[in-house]
Amino acid sequence: MASHNLQIRDKDGFSFHYRPGTADENQLDFPLDMFMIPEYRIWPHHVVVDVGGHIGTFAVPMAKKVPRGKVYSIEPGKESYSILEKNVLLNGLGNVSLHNLALTDYQGTARLYHAPDNETWGDSITNPEGEAEEVRADTLENFLEENNIEKVDFMKVNCEGAEFEIIQSSTKDTLSKISLLLILYHCDYNEGQTEQSMIEHLKEKGFRVWVREKEGERGWIIARNKKVFHLPTLRQVRFMMKNLIRKIVN
Structure with a gap:
C-alpha cells in the first residue's frame, strides 16, 4: 500500500490530517455527526466504543461530546491508525484511548485486506481482495476485560464485514454491558450472513432492534x-407531547 503525504483540513471546529486524493476526502465530506442516531441521548460522562476508527471523524467529535467520559477507538490498519493518532493529538483530546487491532471472533493475528478500488477506506478481514497486512486480532469480550470496561453507553461498529464475527461470537454477558449499538452491516463481505441472522442474534441476547439506511x-x-x-431523546419527548396535546384537544 502506497504511503501518502498528509494535508490538514478544518471541518466543523475540528482539524484532520488526511490523505489527499483518497477516500479520506470523501469521508470528510460527510457530516461529522452522521452516526449520531436519534435513539442515542448523549451525556458528558458516557463511555463510547468506536469499532472501525479510520482517521477519527467519529472519535474526535465524539470525545468533545463526552468530556467527562471516554472514547475507545479501534482501528486495525497501520497507516489509518497513525493518522487517527495524529488527529487525536491535533485536536488536543485527552479522553480518547486508541487501539491498533481488529476485533473478530478469535485472539491472535488476522490479515487485513486493502480494497484495490477503494484506497484508504473499506479495509476488511473478511473480503480477501487487494494487498494485505498482518494485524493483531482480538474478541470484544477480551477487549472489554483488558480495558476494564464494565459499561458501554454507545458502540458504533463499522468494520467491513467483521461485524458478524464480533457480535455473533459475543456472549450475552458481554453484550449486556452495551446500552446501545449502531452496526453498519456488510453481507456482501461475509458469505452466508444476512441482515436477519444479525437481527435474530441480537434479539436472543436481549436487544430491541431496528433497521435503517438499507441498500442492497x-x-x-x-x-x-x-x-x-x-431517558427519552428530545425528539421522542416532542412526539409524546404532540400526542398528549392531541388527546387533550380531542
Missing part, C-alpha cells in the same frame, strides 16, 4: 438493550 446487502442495525433504562 448493506444497512444500519440499531440495537437497544432492553434491560437498560433509556
Whole structure:
C-alpha cells in the first residue's frame, strides 16, 4: 500500500490530517455527526466504543461530546491508525484511548485486506481482495476485560464485514454491558450472513432492534438493550407531547 503525504483540513471546529486524493476526502465530506442516531441521548460522562476508527471523524467529535467520559477507538490498519493518532493529538483530546487491532471472533493475528478500488477506506478481514497486512486480532469480550470496561453507553461498529464475527461470537454477558449499538452491516463481505441472522442474534441476547439506511446487502442495525433504562431523546419527548396535546384537544 502506497504511503501518502498528509494535508490538514478544518471541518466543523475540528482539524484532520488526511490523505489527499483518497477516500479520506470523501469521508470528510460527510457530516461529522452522521452516526449520531436519534435513539442515542448523549451525556458528558458516557463511555463510547468506536469499532472501525479510520482517521477519527467519529472519535474526535465524539470525545468533545463526552468530556467527562471516554472514547475507545479501534482501528486495525497501520497507516489509518497513525493518522487517527495524529488527529487525536491535533485536536488536543485527552479522553480518547486508541487501539491498533481488529476485533473478530478469535485472539491472535488476522490479515487485513486493502480494497484495490477503494484506497484508504473499506479495509476488511473478511473480503480477501487487494494487498494485505498482518494485524493483531482480538474478541470484544477480551477487549472489554483488558480495558476494564464494565459499561458501554454507545458502540458504533463499522468494520467491513467483521461485524458478524464480533457480535455473533459475543456472549450475552458481554453484550449486556452495551446500552446501545449502531452496526453498519456488510453481507456482501461475509458469505452466508444476512441482515436477519444479525437481527435474530441480537434479539436472543436481549436487544430491541431496528433497521435503517438499507441498500442492497448493506444497512444500519440499531440495537437497544432492553434491560437498560433509556431517558427519552428530545425528539421522542416532542412526539409524546404532540400526542398528549392531541388527546387533550380531542
